[in-house]
Amino acid sequence: MSYLHLPRLTFSGDFLSDVSTVNNDTQHYNNATFEPSFQLPGQNSSNGWWNPDGGATFGFQNCQVMQVTAEDGTIITDSSLDGVIGQIVTGGEGRNSGKMVDLDPDQQMVSALWGVTFRILNAQNELLLEGKIKPTSFRDLQLRQTNGGQPNGQPLGGTWTSVLDDVAWGEKAIESPFLQALRAKTHQNKISINLNAFGYYYVHADGRFSLGRILGSIGPWFEGEPELFAPARRLYGIYKNGNVFAGSNFLMNEEQARLSIDLGSSFPVSDSIGTINFEANLYVAVSKNALAMDPSESDVMIPESELLIIGKVPYMKGVDWINGCSGIVDINNISIDIVAALENNQLILVAVNNDNQFLLVAREAIGGYVCRADNFVQRIDTRQAVTVDIYAYRFGKPMPNQGISLALEPATPDTPKENNNPPISATYGNNKPEDGLQFSSYCTTNNIGLAHLDILGNSIHSPRVYIDGQIYWIDYSIENIPADSAMPSVGKRPLPMNVIVNQNMSISVHLRDDFEIPEIPVWSDIAPVMIQFANLYPIMSKFFINFADPNAVVAKKEILKFAFTRDIHDPIYMPVTRDLSENKRLTILKWLDNPIIDNIDLSKAKDLGNSVAENVALESKSSVTTEQQQQLKTANKAKNGSSIRFPELTNLFEF
DSSP states (O other): OGGGSSSEEEEEEEEEEOOOOGGGSGGGGOGGGOOGGGGSOOSTTSTTTTOTTOOOEEEEEEEEEEEEEOTTSOEEOOTTTOTTTTOEEEOSTTSOOEEEEOSBTTBOSSOEEESOEEEEEOTTOOEEEEEEEOOEEOEEEEEOBTTOSTTTBOOEEEEEEEEEEEEEEOGGGGGOHHHHHHHHHSSTTOEEEEEEEEOOBOSSOTTOTTEEEEEEEEEEOOTTSOSSSOOOEEEEEOBGGGTSSOEEEEEEETTTTEEEEEOTTTOOBSSTTOOBOOOSEEEEEEESSOOOOOOBSSOOEEOGGGEEEEEEOOOOSBSHHHHHHTTEEEEOSOOHHHHHHHTSSOEEEEEEOTTSOEEEEEEEOGGGEEEEESSOEEEEOTTOEEEEEEEEEETTEEOTTOEEEEEEOOOOOOBOGGGSSSOSSOBOOSSOSGGGEEEOSEEEOOTTSEEEEEEEEOOOOOTBTTBSSEEEEEEEEETTOOOOTTSOOOSSSSOOTTSOBSOSSEEEEEEOOOOOOOSSOOHHHHHHHHHHHHHHOHHHHHHTOOTTOHHHHHHTHHHHHHHHTSOTTSTTOSSTTSOOOHHHHHHHHHHHHSOOOOOOOTHHHHTTOSOHHHHHHHHTOTTSOHHHHHHHHHHHHHHHSSOOOOOOOSOSSOO
16 A cells, blocks of 8 residues: 555655756767767756756755654654654765666656665664665656746656665664554565655755755555555546646545545645645545546536535645645545445545535546556666566556556657757657567456566667667557546657656666677777766766776776676666666776777867867877877867866765
8 A cells, every 4th residue: 555554654855956967968978079068057958958067966855754644543743742753854874865867868757766765863863764765766747836837947746656675673763653553564674655856946046956845755565566656546637737636646445444645746836845825625525427527728517416525635825734744635434435435436636616616626537547567667788688567456456367558659750960959960769679679569467456568678789879779668558448538648759748747658668789798898999988978977077087088097997896886776886877788887897907098090080070078088098199189189179179177086986
């Protein structure tokens, strides 16, 4: 039942995410056309976008426990009743908690948390609870701020759901009744965690640049459940094109006659810290008749005779309510008749207008169907096989022996250089070649509603020319179930901003290029990767090492070998983007063990076709003559006015 089950803890505060934005632009991956201006701050898609010097760091800031809900439904906000109230929620000790990274510049809608540690500490800095968040990508990206994202710049919010692995319970945890109950209730010493993030600051305003608001909750995890989404029923927004209350999880516990609904990911807020100015009285209800209304601008009224009212949503205006309970509402002591009715009928969210009419705000899907892939984001190497778990539910119950249909989305077209804005390079489409991935078009669920999809990565060779590998989308659906227009659209990229994007019906795959490890690698074998890394992550060149310079790489080879041999879940793992194929990583390590700096064809730089970083790397080679060095300096000067030199500082990594 995941984080919606009891006992449950909620917390709120800020999160820091200083993602690098140079790598947001596909054209910036072209080493041959990379310009120095791409590492300078800009706006939207100009220069290096809004944060070129980001280091992809993710961490909790100013977060604290707000309330706990006991197994009997009692809400506790008084620290004298449970000492965990008011305690600190933070990340890993002694360093930033982890990383937040995109899958690819062509798929930035599944930003993932990697290497994030979650801890609860008391005022004496003593550990109460610690766990590692299993890497997870956000879903349910939806419009949150009614002010259009002012002044922070980003009106959207997203949700990360995962589990805490390797949970450690501090000695002081025994003093918290909640922590003791959670430890006894959860399975396999894992804990479910949900994070709703919104209000992110792109702009330098209010002293909150690169900060956002986060609403969190933890609860028990049970064997047989997914780890990266809640096995819950769902509401989809209908009112005003689905722009409010667009996607919400809810759980009906029949045995305890309790409905738990999470509005923390969807409740409209008027600013970046969660202020609610909503006016209407909201109710959750059961619809006696099947509803199939599409999201629209027109009001949809439901006669009171067709409803069974469950209860009122007890929200309050201002910032305290949503930041206190993370937007999760529990309605207890539901009547037997309503519990029975909800078993096979849609839940709806309605607002009561001044004429006591019921306005439909959100509804459950027709038939109560939910189909979601658990590990829906995959990074695959050549000849690597992965298994994706897909769950199917109907009105919250697993669907055994149910067929799931799968299909690769159609290939998207290339864009010629002259049609790009700005016209720097050609950009290349996705989902091709079609034979890059091998998978069945059909799979079947087992007795707990779980189907396994095996995907094999075949050999591909630079279909996007200057970007490693390819992005593929695999759509899936419950067989023989008509599509519900209220549920998110798939099969078209990009999706319009007035619908929920990145919902439950597609799997995102980054298939990496086939690459053979050289017997004796030389610099030119790894130079394209290292130069691209220097281009896309200027913070590394400014504060640690210029990856485009082989001599600089050799000087730091021991620390680099350490970083390139970390587990991929480690926040220190390199590259930070997690997009390097295993063979390329092993080639870099092999070169670091025996660094051979070979000659590079200088003719490539004569027409200024190289990037500045490439020319800097060539200029630094001991094999280059004084005359050739001057040629390179002249080439660089023609591109940006001076050759690039970065100071080398060694404190980027805290080893």
